[in-house]
Amino acid sequence: MHSISQGSSGVGSSSRHRSLSLTFGLPMTLNVSESALENSDVASTKTTARPQKVPLRRLAYLNKPEVPVLMAGAITAIANGAIMPVFGILISGAIKTFFETPHKLRKDSKFWALIFVVFGCASLIAYPTRTYLFGVAGHKLIRRIRLMCFEKVVNMEVGWFDEAEHSSGMIGARLSADAATFRALVGDALGQMVQDLASATVGLAIAFASSWQLALIILAMVPLIGLNGYVHMKFMKGFSADAKVMYEEASQVANDAVGNIRTVASFCAEEKVMEIYKNKCEGPMRNGIRQGLINGLAFSLSIALLFLVYATSFYAGARLVEDGQITFSDVFRVFFALTVASTTISQSSSFTPDSSKANSAAASIFAILDRESKINPSDESGMRLDSVKGEIELKHVSFRYPTRPDVQIFRDLSLTIHHGKTVALVGESGSGKSTVISLLQRFYDPDSGHVTLDGIEIHKFQLKWLRQQMGLVSQEPVLFNDTIRANIAYGKEGNATEAEIIAAAELANAHRFISGLHQGYDTVVGERGVQLSGGQKQRVAIARAILKSPKILLLDEATSALDAESERIVQDALDHAMVNRTTVVVAHRLSTIKAADVIAVVKNGVIVEKGKHETLINIKDGFYASLLTLNMTTTTS
Missing domain, CATH: 1.20.1560.10 (ABC transporter type 1, transmembrane domain)
Known part of the structure; x- marks a missing residue:
């Protein structure tokens, strides 16, 4: 349930938010700006087929x-x-x-x-x-x-x-x-x-x-x-x-x-x-x-x-x-x-x-x-492994979003993520970094190619079990209009004990600020967590992910919207969460992924560069080096 609640569709923040709000019936829809409201006019011009009698x-x-x-x-x-x-x-x-x-x-x-x-x-x-x-x-x-x-x-x-x-x-x-x-x-x-x-x-x-x-x-x-x-x-x-x-x-x-x-x-x-x-x-x-x-x-x-x-x-x-x-x-x-x-x-x-x-x-x-879901999480069929190592591989993957069939996101993309390692995905906006996370959680199926976990194609696994092996922390975490305790407890299927919730909060560096609130863990966070700061919401989301005890941790720009102090605290929490887990990191701030085991640069739907930070910055006219230079210039300015 956690993986669904925070999932990213990869077609932009508005699509992600719309899918989340529908999945849980929440009033959180789009990040409405003037353009978003105007888009409703465009939607209304589409011809709507009348349902059959x-x-x-x-x-x-x-x-x-x-x-x-x-x-x-x-x-x-x-x-x-x-x-x-x-x-x-x-x-x-x-x-x-x-x-x-x-x-x-x-x-x-x-x-x-x-x-x-x-x-x-x-x-x-x-x-x-x-x-x-x-x-x-x-x-x-x-x-x-x-x-x-x-x-x-x-x-x-x-x-x-x-x-x-x-x-x-x-x-x-x-x-x-x-x-x-x-x-x-x-x-x-x-x-x-x-x-x-x-x-x-x-x-x-x-x-x-x-x-x-x-x-x-x-x-x-x-x-x-x-x-x-x-x-x-x-x-x-x-x-x-x-x-x-x-x-x-x-x-x-x-x-x-x-x-x-x-x-x-x-x-x-x-x-x-x-x-x-x-x-x-x-x-x-x-x-x-x-x-x-x-x-x-x-x-x-x-x-x-x-x-x-x-x-x-x-x-x-x-x-x-x-x-x-x-x-x-x-x-x-x-x-x-x-x-x-x-x-x-x-x-x-x-x-x-x-x-x-x-x-x-x-x-x-x-x-x-009458409509059958193409990827149904309630389907009980499929494989389940007794133990998961976390070995991930994308083999010759090609993909287009169903609502944008004219835009090619991936063109024969291949990437191997070894168990227990941290792989960072970098690239320009719209290059498909977040789409990798969507494919791993099987929000979508690739048009061609294969995505495997421990050598087995993920579509052969029971979908709910597959998503239970993954914990997602996104750039703008979704918190429900409920207590902090309930929001953290969403991370575990069934009932989570008080001790488990507090332990997860401590690992996420969230226990201290939660305890300092007037109502502690019973504090209602408001619609989409509006009563908490960005860093506090992020740490609650990390605690929710940790409560799952996932073998695979997915971080989709988890610190990019935070100030320097909040980023330091959240990054420290993430470092604790990443221990002994296969981790996939999507980041715009390249300073946060220097310590990654492998950095993969995504451009035009393929991996154009791959290696450690020290290796990539020494590639003459390399794309990663140019991104790093641009990132540093932007940060300085």
């Missing part, structure tokens, strides 16, 4: 554990739905009593009043029960979907997070909003649909039993209402898919700005952020206005058709009474029964926007659930 049976399968609850909810919904059509029979009988003699009227009115009280009590029990049962099933489904989706996300390969559509804001929206939208399919809306279906079925049965002629006449008009609902749903489906993408883009901008508020404040970019966010919200606003117009037209048409059904029922009923085919009470039975049926169909169309959003959300969620 998800069959209803897949959703039902996810809710399989709640089948007993759904069945009980369906029974109460059917009972509640049958009340209104039966009420139609009763009201027709109650109206008939007004034509009786005063004595019989008084007697019958008491009877009907009592019956209506009984029906009211039945509704008082049935409706809350239905809502509760479908609510339980819906919320359990939401919880299950969020857990499944998050499990998939954290097990995706790092390259997946490099893609713009898998940014932290968009993934966060899927985990929160999209999962919650499922309740429109399994929840109150589903309960209402079952209830409405029961009302329509019972209403039709009563209508046909009372007068099949009048029932057929009125029933011929019901499909018009259904057709209106279907057209409405088709319109809303397109709007929901478009609005979802727009809201995800706006969410990403807000997530970037809030997660990096100090950068925004330091550049006085508040107005710029607001302008970008405002522009992102323009699309959803226009979409919402059009959606409101369509909703209004569809609902008004439903009501108009409903009154048309009323008019037809009274007109046709009067004709049939005139012809002596049915009685006055039969007309009212058919009228009330079919009115309820028509009303329920019309009401069901009101759930069209929710169900359309839910279908779009389901497609988005299942797009994640």
Whole structure:
């Protein structure tokens, strides 16, 4: 877990941070500057393919554990739905009593009043029960979907997070909003649909039993209402898919700005952020206005058709009474029964926007659930060695990042790192130094060539075991918004004891400053460790790496962002951590790697020079010597 939490994708700090924040669901996204925020506009211009429609049976399968609850909810919904059509029979009988003699009227009115009280009590029990049962099933489904989706996300390969559509804001929206939208399919809306279906079925049965002629006449008009609902749903489906993408883009901008508020404040970019966010919200606003117009037209048409059904029922009923085919009470039975049926169909169309959003959300969620990670850390297959020496070799490796296939990072790169030795990688920015660490941790697989550990290709190892053999300390270590104790404990799989945490902190030269804090190891470091200085954060990260007891230590510019005093303290901690471990160091400050056993110079995707510091500086017109001269000049100036 440690190796994932601090891993570098090697495509720049923004990509690394985005992958980290997604892996752990943290609000830490990009190092937002003006250019980073503007990039969100570029991402929004890309065409987003709409996910495929998800069959209803897949959703039902996810809710399989709640089948007993759904069945009980369906029974109460059917009972509640049958009340209104039966009420139609009763009201027709109650109206008939007004034509009786005063004595019989008084007697019958008491009877009907009592019956209506009984029906009211039945509704008082049935409706809350239905809502509760479908609510339980819906919320359990939401919880299950969020857990499944998050499990998939954290097990995706790092390259997946490099893609713009898998940014932290968009993934966060899927985990929160999209999962919650499922309740429109399994929840109150589903309960209402079952209830409405029961009302329509019972209403039709009563209508046909009372007068099949009048029932057929009125029933011929019901499909018009259904057709209106279907057209409405088709319109809303397109709007929901478009609005979802727009809201995800706006969410990403807000997530970037809030997660990096100090950068925004330091550049006085508040107005710029607001302008970008405002522009992102323009699309959803226009979409919402059009959606409101369509909703209004569809609902008004439903009501108009409903009154048309009323008019037809009274007109046709009067004709049939005139012809002596049915009685006055039969007309009212058919009228009330079919009115309820028509009303329920019309009401069901009101759930069209929710169900359309839910279908779009389901497609988005299942797009994640159905994707198989190309490098899955949860895969238990693969080799495990009883003991690891730490002998590493990269043989003729060629590599391009999946999101930048036109940029060749490595061209037939070969490098041997002997166990227990320290190898330093130097070179210009963008030469691929950090990419070596990403390949060693198998964040990516090379396009060609082999990466081996103790003579075995690393893709043959169990991935989680492989990463447990490595400890990473990066230039900007990621600390979680938790206590120092919890942040160090992340380094060990399972529970770390207090003694182990303190021992790791002592080796990292961190115990003294931690003990000096008011709350000691229980100090909360804040979002991304903002409450600690750079050197303190780095030492906590080193303690976390040491707690793993890794055979291989990976240092990705671990001291380049520190001042001289902090660098001295951190470097001392690193020197302790490097003892008896194979160490790979990526450094810009060449002064920190003079004591390395081997220094490898990376240029244009290959190793151009390799040897000890003393050897390399004596190479005439050597690349390392020129780097050292440039580095010293920069430091002096």
